[in-house]
Amino acid sequence: MTSLTDLTLKDAITGLRGRAFSSEEITRAHLEAIENARMLNAFVLETPERALEMARSSDKRLADGDGGPLEGAPLGVKDLFCTKGVRSTAGSRILGDFIPTYESTVTSQLWRDGAVMLGKLNMDEFAMGSSNETSAFGPVVNPWRSRGTNRALSPGGSSGGSAAAVAASLVLGATATDTGGSIRQPASLTGTVGMKPTYGRCSRWGVVAFASSLDQAGPLAKTVADAAILLTSMSGHDSKDSTSLAVDVPDFADFVGRSVKGLRIGVPKEYRVDGMPPEIDALWSKGVAWLEDAGCEIVEVSLPHTRYALPAYYIIAPAEASSNLARYDGMRYGLRVEGATLNEVYEATRAEGFGEEVKRRILIGAYVLSAGYFDAYYLKALKVRRRIADDFTAAFERVDALLTPTAPSAAFGLGDNSADPVAMYLNDIFTVTVNLAGLPAISVPGGLDDQGLPLGLQLIGRALDEGTLLSLAAALEEAAAFGEKPKRWW
Amino acid sequence: MAIDVDTVRKVAKLAHIREREDRLAPLARELSGILGWIEQLREVDTEGVEPMTSAVATALPMRDDVVTQGGDAAGILANAPRKVGGFFVVPKVVE
Numbered sequence: 001m002t003s004l005t006d007l008t009l010k011d012a013i014t015g016l017r018g019r020a021f022s023s024e025e026i027t028r029a030h031l032e033a034i035e036n037a038r039m040l041n042a043f044v045l046e047t048p049e050r051a052l053e054m055a056r057s058s059d060k061r062l063a064d065g066d067g068g069p070l071e072g073a074p075l076g077v078k079d080l081f082c083t084k085g086v087r088s089t090a091g092s093r094i095l096g097d098f099i100p101t102y103e104s105t106v107t108s109q110l111w112r113d114g115a116v117m118l119g120k121l122n123m124d125e126f127a128m129g130s131s132n133e134t135s136a137f138g139p140v141v142n143p144w145r146s147r148g149t150n151r152a153l154s155p156g157g158s159s160g161g162s163a164a165a166v167a168a169s170l171v172l173g174a175t176a177t178d179t180g181g182s183i184r185q186p187a188s189l190t191g192t193v194g195m196k197p198t199y200g201r202c203s204r205w206g207v208v209a210f211a212s213s214l215d216q217a218g219p220l221a222k223t224v225a226d227a228a229i230l231l232t233s234m235s236g237h238d239s240k241d242s243t244s245l246a247v248d249v250p251d252f253a254d255f256v257g258r259s260v261k262g263l264r265i266g267v268p269k270e271y272r273v274d275g276m277p278p279e280i281d282a283l284w285s286k287g288v289a290w291l292e293d294a295g296c297e298i299v300e301v302s303l304p305h306t307r308y309a310l311p312a313y314y315i316i317a318p319a320e321a322s323s324n325l326a327r328y329d330g331m332r333y334g335l336r337v338e339g340a341t342l343n344e345v346y347e348a349t350r351a352e353g354f355g356e357e358v359k360r361r362i363l364i365g366a367y368v369l370s371a372g373y374f375d376a377y378y379l380k381a382l383k384v385r386r387r388i389a390d391d392f393t394a395a396f397e398r399v400d401a402l403l404t405p406t407a408p409s410a411a412f413g414l415g416d417n418s419a420d421p422v423a424m425y426l427n428d429i430f431t432v433t434v435n436l437a438g439l440p441a442i443s444v445p446g447g448l449d450d451q452g453l454p455l456g457l458q459l460i461g462r463a464l465d466e467g468t469l470l471s472l473a474a475a476l477e478e479a480a481a482f483g484e485k486p487k488r489w490w
Numbered sequence: 491m492a493i494d495v496d497t498v499r500k501v502a503k504l505a506h507i508r509e510r511e512d513r514l515a516p517l518a519r520e521l522s523g524i525l526g527w528i529e530q531l532r533e534v535d536t537e538g539v540e541p542m543t544s545a546v547a548t549a550l551p552m553r554d555d556v557v558t559q560g561g562d563a564a565g566i567l568a569n570a571p572r573k574v575g576g577f578f579v580v581p582k583v584v585e
Contacts, residue, residue, distance in 0.1 A: 101565040199545035213545055242550050311528040322505060329506070331580050333569035342581045347508035359507055363498070363517070364524060366505040377528070382541030384534050389542060421520060422527050438545030463546070 004029040009073055009172040009226035010253075016062060016072040023062065023072025026172075027055035027116050030074045034118060034170045037143075037490050042165040044079050044137045045087055046119040054116040061114065070233055071114030076171035078162050079120040080127055081107050081217075082206040086117075090208040091125040091135040091158075094328045094353025096335045104206025105238045106175060106217050113233045118171055122161030125355045126325065127182055127210045130427035132160025133418050134357040142190060142411050143168040143486035147452035150489070153411040156186030156427070162220045163190040167486055173221045173230050177207060179214045180313055181407075181431025184443040187220060188406035188456025191445040191484060193227045193473070194220045196431075198463045199438035200245035201231075203238035211320035212243075214313075214435040224444060224473045228252035231466065247464060255467040256474045261295030263472065266399035270306040271430055273408065279449045280405045287403055287446055287457045290479035291472065299399050303391040308384050309433040310425060315368050315381035316436070321358075322365025328353060360421065389437040396462050401472055404430050406443040406456035430458060440466045444473045445482040454484070492522045 004026045007015065015021055031048045051074060058072035082088045082100035089095045103111070111117070124134040131154040132140040142155040143164055155164040159176035163186035166174055176183040178196035187194025195218045202217040209215065219230035232252045238244040267288060272281065288298055330336035330349030337348035354362070368377035395402065408429055417424045434441045440463070443456040457476060461469040495514045498521065502509045509517060563576050572579035 098569050101562075101568050213543070239551075239553065243544070243546065245546065245548070246551075305534065308531055308534055311531050314524065314528055315531075326506075330571060331578055332566075334571070336571035339581070342583050343506070345581050346506040350506055351508040354507065359509075360517070360520060360524075362505050362507065363501050363521060367493070367497070367501045367521070367525075370501065370504060379541055380531055380534075380536060382543060383536035383539040384531055386539050386542035387534060387536065421524055436542075436545075 005033045005169040007172070008222050009229055010223070012073055012172055013070065013229070017067070019062065023055040023058040023116060024052060026072070027051050027074045030118055030171060037168055037170055039490050040141050040143060040164050040168060041138055042122055042140050042161040042168070042170060043076070043119045044089060044091070044122045044161070047086060047117055050086070051116050051118050058114055058116060068112060068114035069229065070110060072116060073114070073172050074116040074118045075110060076118050076121045076162060076165045076174040077107055078123055078159055078174065078176050080123060080177050080208045081175055082208070083107055083117070083120065086120065088120065088208070089136070090127070091123045091137060092353065092355070092358070093136045094335050094350070098333050102206060105203035105240065106207065106234045109233050109236065110175070121165055121174060124158035124160065125358050126208065126321070127158040127177055127179055128321070128357050128361055129157040130181070130185055130424050131414070131417060132157040133414060134355050136355060139414050140164045141414070143490065144190060144411055144453055145486070145489065152414045154189070154414050155411065156189035156407070158182040159186050159220060163187055163192055163194070166190070166192045166220050166222060168490070169485070173219055173226050175217060175234065176220045177215060177217050178435065179210050179317060180435050181428035183218050183220060184431045184441060184456070184458060185407045185427055187443040189411040189454070191454030191482065191486070192220055192222065193224050193442065193444055194218065195227045195231060195442040195466070196434065196440060197231060197235065197466055198245070198440045200243050201235045201466070203236070203241040203244045205238055205240040209324040211317040212324060213320060214317060224470060224477045225253060225256045227442070228256050228470050250467060252466060252470055255470040258471040259295070260291070260471050260475045263296045263401065263468070264299055264399040265291050265296045266299050266301035266395050266402045268301050268303045268306065268395070268402055268404060270303050271404045273429065276408060280408065280455060283446045283455050283457065284403070284405050287476060290476055291403065293479065294475045301395045301399060301402070303395060303433070305384065305387045305391050306433060309388050309436055310429055312381040312384040312388065313432045313436060314364070314425060315377050316385060318361040318365035319369050319378050320365070322362045322369065325358070325362055357421070385436045388433055392437045392439060400468055402460040404458045404460065406430060406458040410449045410451065410453035410455055434460055439463055440469055442469050442473045444476045444480070446476065446480050447482060448484060493518050493525060
């Protein structure tokens with residue numbers, strides 16, 4: 001018999017509804033797996049008592065024939081989501097032992113639908129990073145290792161804890177957030193499925209803010225079908241987030257398995273960058289062939305401003321962050337370092353509370369917004385952002401979706417990229433364009449490289465067309481037949 | 491454009507972050523590296539392009555001007571580093 005932690009979310013929900021096992025049993029199985037995987041550092045807080053309490057409530061509802069779409073299914077929550085009565089840190093020392101007195105909209109919807117919370121997942125501080133190394137709790141270790149070595153690899157970031165927990169079967173699925181690639185890049189590096197929905201699909205209320213015009217929540221999951229199930233629960237209009245879209249939420253699971261015959265798929269030539277490993281190029285070609293076999297028509301398209309997306313992002317995101325993070329002043333919550341004057345308290349608190357990368361980005365943000373540089377940097381970046389969005393609009397007049405690699409490399413060693421900020425930023429070269437344009441995208445595992453490490457393919461869609469993306473992602477998943485799991489060493 | 495030590499000091503002041511003197515030079519180098527890389531944006535012709543300030547092209551919704559939340563002083567103060575009698579305690583700002 002396979003272990004309960006080996007199940008997909010979809011199969012677990014079926015098993016729970018059919019009373020093949022109880023929520024308490026499957027929750028206990030996951031709690032045990034978490035306990036045995038502490039060396040991965042995927043969790044910053046385990047909540048076993050709360051999990052078992054929620055599981056028992058779910059079992060009662062299931063016994064009564066009630067229960068929501070996720071009833072009894074144990075999940076993990078990225079520590080960027082505020083959870084009522086449960087410490088939420090955003091991976092930062094500055095939030096200290098912050099215990100929210102409210103629940104984020106996204107997580108409240110998961111609990112409404114019956115899910116069970118296993119704990120809070122590690123992440124880069126304030127979601128700023130691509131390797132999980134900026135976390136105040138230390139890096140997450142990728143459950144995957146290069147063949148024949150035991151070198152510690154990064155799971156990517158910022159949702160590194162979410163991705164590692166899903167890959168190591170510690171949770172059935174997890175929430176994550178994506179500001180420049182923070183769901184999709186870790187999904188690619190851990191052989192999991194990660195989806196960033198259209199900006200405005202999921203409420204940002206109760207999610208600690210990084211760059212508000214780019215931040216979007218989404219699922220990390222074992223399969224495309226699981227991602228669709230989670231996305232349905234996480235989505236929906238929320239009057240507490242002024243940018244939340246007042247549009248209907250379909251049952252996204254309905255799109256999984258639908259024929260993709262006749263869809264037109266664009267392959268953007270600008271995504272073939274210098275120095276891209278040949279294996280990633282080869283996987284991309286395979287992806288094209290898989291979709292062709294499924295009946296899609298392949299079209300070469302051009303997104304001429306692609307190479308300017310990352311530099312524009314590194315003006316816009318720090319500018320918004322420097323403003324959003326001004327709230328951490330040591331007065332109302334979180335860390336306070338005492339001093340003689342108000343300004344001394346501010347400066348000492350923020351010096352001690354923020355990590356190096358967060359400080360760097362706040363300083364860049366303050367600089368590009370300061371008098372004399374606003375037009376040259378910030379306004380220029382907003383105009384380039386429009387150019388990038390217009391590129392997509394033009395492409396989507398000819399195609400239904402775009403296919404690209406997700407990340408420019410497989411999982412890299414912890415410490416490999418941390419000395420050079422720009423080298424780290426380049427991890428998001430294929431993912432960041434989508435955040436700037438507000439579009440949905442999904443990463444699906446496509447295969448292993450010659451080191452035995454997973455590589456992902458990315459599909460980008462029209463605004464609010466997550467359904468088509470899920471159909472295409474499911475077609476890729478079926479063709480790739482990626483069944484690999486990391487070999488357990490922890 | 492290269493950022494010098496004085497600029498870092500000024501920006502850190504603006505951002506209310508104390509930086510040690512020995513960190514200013516390395517920070518100046520790091521920030522200059524990042525901003526140098528960002529300079530490539532100058533190549534893009536943005537003549538007549540409207541700045542994009544929102545990821546979705548919709549007007550912000552208006553709601554009725556009514557109180558939706560309130561009366562939860564205990565909840566608001568729950569995480570305060572220092573509090574007394576229903577107030578946040580902050581350093582003295584008026585002499």
